[in-house]
């Protein structure tokens with residue numbers, strides 16, 4: 001398991017993280033992520049980091 005964090009400066013609100021890991025991210029009214037559960041499997045963490053178009057996800 002690993003913990004994901006959002007770089008809020010880099011994040012551009014594409015919402016891919018919430019689509020890929022809906023049990024871990026919600027989107028606020030502007031489309032920016034709220035981390036509801038940062039603990040994900042290593043594989044899910046790698047996938048989400050790879051798919052974030054702004055490279056705004058990282059492991060803590």
Ligand code: SF4
Nearest residue numbers: 011014015016017052
């Ligand atoms: S996928 Fe990346 S850029 Fe898009 S909302 Fe999530 S963290 Fe932000």
